[in-house]
Each structure stands twice: as C-alpha cells, then as structure tokens.
Amino acid sequence: MHDLLANLALGFSVAATPWNLVFCLIGALVGTLIGVLPGIGSVATIAMLLPITFGLPPVGALIMLAGIYYGAQYGGSTTSILVNIPGEATSVVTTLDGFQMAKQGRAGPALSIAAIGSFFAGCVATVLVAALGAPLTSIALLFGPAEYFSLMALGLIFAVVLAKGSLIKALAMILAGLLMSMVGSDLETGVGRMTFDIPELSDGIGFVTVAMGVFGFAEIIRNLEGSAEDRSIVQAKVTGLMPTRKDLKDSAGAIGRGTIIGSILGILPGGGAVIASFAAYTFEKRFAKHPERFGNGAIEGVAAPESANNAAAQTAFIPLLTLGIPPNAVMALMVGAMTIHGIVPGPQVMTKQPELFWGMIASMWLGNMMLVIINLPLVGLWVSLLRVPYRLLYPAILVFCYIGIYSINNAPADVIIAAVFGIIGYWLVKHEFEPAPLILGFVLGPLMEENLRRAMLIARGDVTVFVTRPISGTLLGIAVLLLVLAGLPMLRKRREEVFVE
Amino acid sequence: MSQQMETPAGSSERNSLALAYAAVVLPGLLAAFALWAGWRSSGNIALSLIAAAAVLVIVAAYIAWRGFLIPNPQDYYGGLALIALCLFAFWASSDLPGMRGFSFGPGTAPRLFAIVLMAFGIAITAMGVLTNGKPLERYAVRGPFWITVSIFIFALTVRQAGLVFATFASFVVSGLGSAETRWIETIIAGVVMTAFSVLLFVYLLNLPFQLWPRF
Numbered sequence: 001m002h003d004l005l006a007n008l009a010l011g012f013s014v015a016a017t018p019w020n021l022v023f024c025l026i027g028a029l030v031g032t033l034i035g036v037l038p039g040i041g042s043v044a045t046i047a048m049l050l051p052i053t054f055g056l057p058p059v060g061a062l063i064m065l066a067g068i069y070y071g072a073q074y075g076g077s078t079t080s081i082l083v084n085i086p087g088e089a090t091s092v093v094t095t096l097d098g099f100q101m102a103k104q105g106r107a108g109p110a111l112s113i114a115a116i117g118s119f120f121a122g123c124v125a126t127v128l129v130a131a132l133g134a135p136l137t138s139i140a141l142l143f144g145p146a147e148y149f150s151l152m153a154l155g156l157i158f159a160v161v162l163a164k165g166s167l168i169k170a171l172a173m174i175l176a177g178l179l180m181s182m183v184g185s186d187l188e189t190g191v192g193r194m195t196f197d198i199p200e201l202s203d204g205i206g207f208v209t210v211a212m213g214v215f216g217f218a219e220i221i222r223n224l225e226g227s228a229e230d231r232s233i234v235q236a237k238v239t240g241l242m243p244t245r246k247d248l249k250d251s252a253g254a255i256g257r258g259t260i261i262g263s264i265l266g267i268l269p270g271g272g273a274v275i276a277s278f279a280a281y282t283f284e285k286r287f288a289k290h291p292e293r294f295g296n297g298a299i300e301g302v303a304a305p306e307s308a309n310n311a312a313a314q315t316a317f318i319p320l321l322t323l324g325i326p327p328n329a330v331m332a333l334m335v336g337a338m339t340i341h342g343i344v345p346g347p348q349v350m351t352k353q354p355e356l357f358w359g360m361i362a363s364m365w366l367g368n369m370m371l372v373i374i375n376l377p378l379v380g381l382w383v384s385l386l387r388v389p390y391r392l393l394y395p396a397i398l399v400f401c402y403i404g405i406y407s408i409n410n411a412p413a414d415v416i417i418a419a420v421f422g423i424i425g426y427w428l429v430k431h432e433f434e435p436a437p438l439i440l441g442f443v444l445g446p447l448m449e450e451n452l453r454r455a456m457l458i459a460r461g462d463v464t465v466f467v468t469r470p471i472s473g474t475l476l477g478i479a480v481l482l483l484v485l486a487g488l489p490m491l492r493k494r495r496e497e498v499f500v501e
Numbered sequence: 502m503s504q505q506m507e508t509p510a511g512s513s514e515r516n517s518l519a520l521a522y523a524a525v526v527l528p529g530l531l532a533a534f535a536l537w538a539g540w541r542s543s544g545n546i547a548l549s550l551i552a553a554a555a556v557l558v559i560v561a562a563y564i565a566w567r568g569f570l571i572p573n574p575q576d577y578y579g580g581l582a583l584i585a586l587c588l589f590a591f592w593a594s595s596d597l598p599g600m601r602g603f604s605f606g607p608g609t610a611p612r613l614f615a616i617v618l619m620a621f622g623i624a625i626t627a628m629g630v631l632t633n634g635k636p637l638e639r640y641a642v643r644g645p646f647w648i649t650v651s652i653f654i655f656a657l658t659v660r661q662a663g664l665v666f667a668t669f670a671s672f673v674v675s676g677l678g679s680a681e682t683r684w685i686e687t688i689i690a691g692v693v694m695t696a697f698s699v700l701l702f703v704y705l706l707n708l709p710f711q712l713w714p715r716f
Contacts, residue, residue, distance in 0.1 A: 034706070048706045048708065049706070051707065166576075166628075168621060168624055168625060168628070169576070169579070169625060171621055172583055172618060172621035172622065172625060175614055175617050175618035175621060176583065176586065176618060178614045179586070179587075179590055179611065179614045179615055179618055182590075182594075182610060182611040182614065186597075186607035188607070189606075189607050191597060191607045193594060193597055193607055193608070193611060194590065194593040194594055194611065196593070217648060217652075220644075220648065221641070221644045221645050221648055221678075224641065224643070224644035224648075224678055224679050225641045225644060389681075390679075390681070391676070391679055391681040391682050391683070391686075391687070392686065392687070392690050394675070394678075394679070395651075395672045395673075395675040395676050395687070395690070395691070395694075396672070396690070396694055398648065398651065398652075398671070398672075398675050399655075399668055399671060399672050399675075399694060399698065400698075402652065402655040402656075402659075402667075402668075402671060403664075403668070403698055403702060406655075406656075406659060407702070407708055407710075410709065412655075412656040412657065412659055412660055413656070415652055415655055415656040415659075416652065416653065416656045418652070419648075419649050419652040419653070419656075422645075422648070422649075422652075423645060423649070426640075426645060427582075430575075430637070430638050430640065431575045431576070431578065431579035431582075432575055432579075432635075433579060445614075449605075449610040452605070452610070453604070453605040453610070456603060456604070456605060457603070457604050457605075460603055461602070461603025461604075
C-alpha cells in the first residue's frame with residue numbers, strides 16, 4: 001500500500017507539471033474534436049494525430065497521446081449517441097440506448113452520463129492498474145487458446161441476450177458476422193479466402209467499413225423514409241443537458257458494475273474491451289427490474305457499457321506495459337508511438353524507467369479528468385448539432401463518413417464496400433435483424449478462428465478440451481446458461497400465444 | 502403482400518397452411534435436387550452450389566410474385582436470404598483446402614460457420630411459415646439510390662479529380678436523396694463543407710489527399 005502511494009506520487013510528480021497538463025488538455029480536446037466527426041473512429045483519430053506528438057519530450061508525448069486516446073474514444077461514443085454511428089467496436093452497444101435517448105430529446109443526459117461513467121471507471125481502473133498491474137497479468141497468462149475461444153463464445157452469447165427481438169435471428173446475425181469476417185487472407189497459409197481476386201478484399205473487410213455501412217449509411221437511408229415532421233419533433237424535444245438526480249441514481253449501480261466487468265475483461269488481450277461493453281449491457285438488462293426499457297432509451301444502457309469500455313481501455317494497458325502485448329489496434333498504435341520515443345514496452349519499463357511507467361499511469365487519470373472538464377461544457381454544443389435541419393445534416397454526415405473510410409487505407413474501394421454494407425444494413429432493418437450481433441461476430445470472428453485452430457492443434461484434434469479445461473468449461477457453461485435464460489421467456493411467450501389461440 | 506395478410510381466417514385457413522408448408526418444403530427440395538443433379542452431372546461442387554442458390558432465388562421470387570400467403574414474410578425471406586448467403590459462401594470457399602488430419606485448413610472455419618448459419622437460415626425460414634408476423638415493409642428507392650450514387654461518385658473521383666471535387670459533388674448528389682432538400686441552401690452548405698474538410702484534413706491533419714484534378 002505504501003509502495004502504491006509512493007509510486008503514484010512519483011507518477012503524478014512526473015505527469016502533473018503545468019506543461020504536461022497543457023499537453024494533456026490539448027490532446028483530449030483535439031482528440032474529442034476529431035473523434036466526434038462521424039465516420040472517424042478512435043483508431044483513425046489517433047493515427048491522424050500521432051504526428052503532432054513527435055516533437056514533444058517522451059513523457060509529454062505519451063501524456064498527450066493518453067489525452068488523444070481518451071478524447072477519441074469519447075468522441076466515438078458521442079457519435080454513437082447523436083447519430084447512431086459507433087466510432088469503434090466498443091461503442092456499438094452505446095448506440096442501442098444512447099441513440100434512443102437522443103431521439104427522445106435526452107442526448108444531453110446520455111452524453112453527460114457517458115462522460116461521468118467513463119471518469120469514474122477511469123479512476124477505479126487507474127488505481128487497479130497501479131496496484132495490481134503485475135499480478136493481474138497472471139490472469140491473462142492463465143488463458144490458453146481454448147479459454148480464449150470459450151470467452152469469445154460467451155461474448156457472442158452476450159450479444160444474443162442484448163438483442164431486442166428474436167433469439168434465433170440474433171444467433172443467425174452472429175454467424176453471418178463470423179462468416180463475413182472470414183473474408184481476406186488466411187492467417188496461417190496466407191491464401192486469399194472468398195476474396196474473388198479483388199486486391200482490396202485480400203486484407204479483409206475493415207471494422208470501420210462495416211460499421212459505417214450497417215449503422216451509418218443504413219440509418220440515414222432509413223431516416224430519409226420518415227417524414228420531416230417526425231424528425232422535427234425529435235429535434236424540438238431536446239430537454240435538459242445534465243442528467244437529473246433520478247438519472248444519476250439509476251445509473252450509479254450500472255456504472256459500478258460496468259467498471260468491475262470492464263476492469264476484469266480489459267486485461268485479456270484481443271476483444272476484451274469489446275466483450276466488456278457487451279457483457280456490461282447484458283448484465284444490466286438481465287438483472288434489471290424492467291428489462292423491456294433497454295433498447296428504448298434506458299440510461300443504464302448507456303452508463304454501463306461506457307463505464308465498462310473505459311475501464312477496459314485502462315486495464316488494456318496492463319498487458320501492454322507488463323508483457324509488451326498490444327491488446328488492440330489502438331494499443332498497437334501506442335506501441336508505435338512509444339518506440340518512436342525510444343521506449344520499448346514490456347516488463348523492463350516498470351523497473352528500468354519507473355518515472356515513465358508511473359507517469360503514464362498518472363497521465364491516464366489526468367486524461368480522464370481532462371475528458372470530463374472538456375466534455376461536460378461541450379455537451380451543449382454537440383446536442384445543438386442535432387438542431388441542424390436533417391436535410392443538411394445527413395449529407396454532411398455522409399461526406400465525413402466517406403472521407404473517414406477513405407483515409408484509413410487511401411482506398412476508394414473501401415467506400416464502395418461500405419455502400420454495399422449500407423444496403424445490407426437497410427435490408428436487415430426491414431427484416432428486423434439487428435446489426436449489433438452482426439458487428440460483434442464480425443469483430444470477434446478472426447480471433448475466434450485463430451484460437452479455435454490453435455486449441456484444436458494443441459489438443460491434437462480433441463474437441464472435449466473446451467469442456468474439460470476448468471476455465472474454458474466454466475465460460476462455456478455460463479454461455480449455455482445465459483442462452484437458456486434468454487430462450488425461456490420466449491418459449492413461454494410462444495406457449496401463451498398458442499393457448500390464446 | 503399486404504392485402505394478402507388481411508385474408509379473413511376461416512375455410513381458407515387450412516388451405517393457406519398447406520401452401521405455407523409447401524413454401525418451406527418446396528424451395529428446400531428444389532435446391533437439394535439442384536445440388537444433387539449438379540454434383541452428379543459435373544462432379545463440381547462449386548457449380549452445383551451456384552445452381553442450388555439460383556433455384557432458391559427463383560423459387561423465392563416466384564412465391565413473392567404469385568403472392569402465396571406466407572404468415573411471416575419478414576422471417577421467410579430473411580431466412581431464404583441467409584440460406585442463399587451460405588450457399589454463396591460454400592461456393593466462394595470451395596477452392597480452399599479443408600481439414601488436414603486434426604489441423605484446420607483455410608476453408609474449414611468458413612464452411613463450419615456457413616453450415617451453422619445454414620441451419621439457422623432454415624429454422625428462420627420455417628418460422629416464416631409457422632408463425633404469424635408483420636407484412637413486409639415497403640422499400641424506399643430514392644434514398645438508397647441517390648446515396649449509393651453519391652458514394653460511387655466520391656469513390657470514383659477522389660483519386661483522379663481530387664478531394665475538392667469529390668466532396669462537393671457527393672455532398673450535392675446525396676441531397677437528391679431527400680424531397681426536403683432546398684437547392685440553394687444545399688449548394689452553399691456543400692461549399693462550406695468542402696472548404697472545411699480541405700482545411701481540416703489536408704492542411705491541419707496533413708493527410709495525403711489529392712486536392713485538385715490530376716491531368
């Protein structure tokens with residue numbers, strides 16, 4: 001405990017110099033401003049802004065990057081809430097209730113609670129990283145391929161439970177996502193799979209491309225169907241920017257639970273943060289007194305996944321700092337930035353450059369704080385964007401999406417692929433298939449296949465390995481249980497319908 | 502479709518139920534037959550899969566055209582589309598090697614996922630005839646069409662004609678997708694938007710975009 005305090009004190013003495021605070025503030029501000037453009041997610045934002053940190057001293061640069069990172073992430077959540085376009089996989093769940101809240105004129109409280117929840121989760125997770133960083137790494141080491149496969153299976157089941165409509169259609173959407181994620185080069189042999197010799201497909205289809213299509217384009221196409229009056233009612237209703245006392249009371253528990261779930265799952269490299277946000281939402285919906293509120297603008301449905309993804313974003317630093325494994329694309333970019341400044345992430349950082357290690361942990365907390373300082377005042381500005389008439393707003397959103405997708409690989413073909421997914425997304429809405437499970441399947445597909453292949457190889461083709469290994473078996477058990485719990489009410493309803501007839 | 506949904510229940514109900522069962526059994530049988538026939542005649546699994554998918558599409562189109570009473574058309578056509586997607590995936594991955602001993606080949610996982618999805622697709626199609634549901638919603642044409650055109654304009658011009666042209670043209674064309682668009686306003690907004698993106702992405706963020714047409 002004493003060590004912890006001493007270490008944190010060291011960290012803050014490094015991080016909290018006036019100049020560093022300024023860097024952090026600028027980073028968070030710029031990150032938010034770029035990240036909030038629809039179509040430009042956190043990976044794209046960080047990649048675009050990385051060069052501005054090159055001229056700074058290492059600690060200042062990392063602190064600014066932390067600011068950019070949190071800013072970009074929050075910016076992604078902002079677009080999820082305001083225009084139903086998730087900036088990254090972890091904020092897909094936020095669209096479910098966040099956008100509904102915005103439609104009911106409650107975008108302000110949704111944005112505020114996302115910032116507050118993120119800040120709380122960030123505080124807890126920062127202390128967790130500082131206190132338990134090294135020991136927690138051992139959790140990640142307990143996870144072999146079989147465990148990872150089961151964890152992802154469980155994660156996919158979360159997506160089923162959070163679905164509003166039919167269970168079987170949600171399962172089908174997950175499978176469709178998995179199937180689509182198979183497009184691209186095979187990991188082991190490098191053979192192009194289902195690429196039809198189109199060079200742009202050989203790298204696979206990017207998350208941003210699919211998300212922009214299925215969420216962004218499809219939502220706009222669907223909105224254009226409705227009459228102007230429907231939308232103007234939505235715009236006129238904007239009430240209150242800050243959450244009410246009741247909102248805060250409702251979401252307090254959700255923030256706490258989301259933080260715990262996010263902190264634990266964030267440690268696991270690969271999909272941990274994504275699964276965390278889905279898990280937190282599912283958990284809230286499962287144990288809510290009125291689960292039917294979810295998907296119709298429940299504030300817990302924003303608070304829980306936003307806290308979870310921020311906590312996970314924080315604890316995702318643990319494998320990076322202790323093992324040198326970047327758990328996701330954003331972290332991989334951070335590794336790149338560190339390497340540019342001559343820092344090799346890994347176990348040595350903690351012992352050889354303690355002031356850097358602890359300074360970085362302190363800067364995470366500072367980044368989170370800046371986020372709240374910047375964003376609570378900005379909520380009003382974001383909400384007022386909704387007052388722009390839709391006939392001008394939608395072309396602007398579209399054009400930002402085009403540029404965002406194009407900027408990732410400088411590939412015009414990506415924009416066209418997104419258009420295809422837009423039409424698919426529109427069709428899905430018309431047939432009451434939900435896009436969120438599709439996206440989750442799509443994100444987890446390659447990881448799932450990789451771990452399945454590895455597990456089967458290690459077990460020499462023995463399928464029972466998933467059940468006989470304790471952690472893996474438990475995870476699969478929970479998955480089956482969740483599925484049964486989700487299926488039961490449906491069966492009961494079906495029976496009632498039969499009786500009525 | 503919608504007027505069919507309002508058919509009064511009664512003597513026609515049993516008849517329609519029989520038709521509904523036919524609607525789920527028929528495409529399946531025909532596709533299976535196409536698969537078998539293709540396999541027997543050519544020995545080429547890819548070709549026979551295409552044939553089976555084609556049969557599915559034709560049967561679905563025929564059913565839609567004749568307006569058979571399908572109690573839950575959303576699920577019925579949704580399921581059929583998923584089955585078609587699976588057949589397509591089978592065809593697309595048929596050139597990939599599968600299992601070698603107990604190690605996965607590149608084609609194993611795609612086919613595995615496709616088989617499971619196929620099972621769900623069949624179940625959803627079956628739900629489409631066994632449960633009652635909402636009628637199909639009407640598809641809008643104007644919005645999807647002009648937005649797609651706008652996307653193509655951006656994608657096809659951004660390299661050669663540059664960001665300025667691509668942004669402005671795609672902004673204005675996407676405005677065609679809505680009946681509410683006021684042209685003067687949209688053109689002014691397009692100019693502002695173009696200037697803003699050029700300033701932001703090219704001058705502030707230094708992204709390597711072509712600005713003006715290249716000759």
